[in-house]
Structures are given as structure tokens and as C-alpha cells.
Amino acid sequence: MFQQADAYGAPVWPPAEGEQRPMMHFDFQVGNPDAANFPVQTLQQVRDLLCVRRRRTSRRQ
Template sequence: MSRHDWWGLVLEAPDPRALARFYSELLGWEIAKADSDEAAIAPPEGVTYIAFQRADGYVAPVWPAQEGCQRITMHLDFEVEDLRAAVAHALELGARESDHQPQDNVRVMLDPAGHPFCLYLDGSTSSETH
């Protein structure tokens, strides 16, 4: 990570290394950094990353939103070629499907720490998801 044009996002998690492994396997990205308090993954080429930082007392967001519960402040979207296969792969890695699925060509998933992410087919959008 010696570049100066990196950009990315950071997700809080109770176990940053475990969440980095999950997304690394889901996306096929390499783990660029990992210790007990933070981890990061990056694609083979590009300038972006997803990082994970330890958050003691982490509370997973609830979706759809419920009064008095931790709300989602963001979610990740991943375009896939085969929605059924992508969902199966995510489930195999430890994700779970949300009970609420508002669109046919989008699957709202929850990672092992409870962060929502959407798998969608080309031409679909998940803007209605949240």
C-alpha cells in the first residue's frame, strides 16, 4: 500500500481478521494487512480497499430498520453474473440471507458480523433496498 491515491471504506467489527477473511474469499481479493485490531483487503489491481477495525461493544445493524435498534448507515453492493451461485458461495462462507428481500434480482445478505451487502445481477439496482 505504498500508493498515494488509495481510497476505501472501513467497517467496524468484533473480529477484523475474520471479517477480512470472509470478504477476501467472497471477492477474491488479497488480505493486504491483518492484526488483532485492524485488517484490510484490496483487489489485485486498482486503488480501492475495504478495511475492518475492531470495535469493542459492536452492535450489528438491523435491516429493515426497527425503532430503537442500530440502523444501517451504509451497505456494500456487488454485481454478480450468477445470483444463485453467488448467494450459495456467500452462504458457504458464513453469510446469511436477510428475511426481507424487496427485489427479485437483488439478494440482501448479512456478513458474519451482521453488515448488510447486496448481490445483484447486471442491470439491477439495490437503491430500493434501504
């Protein structure tokens, strides 16, 4: 499914203050939420690790 984003701004690299940052967005549809719990927790842990790593990297610059 695609959605129109009227105020879309293309991401810039390297990231610049006030500009759209590169990102990803995933939507998942599952038939059994209980069975999907472990993969969701794993994805959250990966996200948290990436956010911590990004913060540490940005402090060095």
C-alpha cells in the first residue's frame, strides 16, 4: 500500500540540521499476535541498538 505525503521532503545525506533525515518504515500484518511477539521484541532491540550507536557516532563528530 502506498500513501501520498503532500509535504514530502527528500532525505539528505549526510544529515543536515533542519533537513529530512534518511529513515525506514515497516508495517507488518500478522494473523497471530502472540506468535509475532518474539520477532517484534527482536526488532525493537535492534532499533534501540542502532539509536544508541547513532547517538555515540554523532557525539564524536
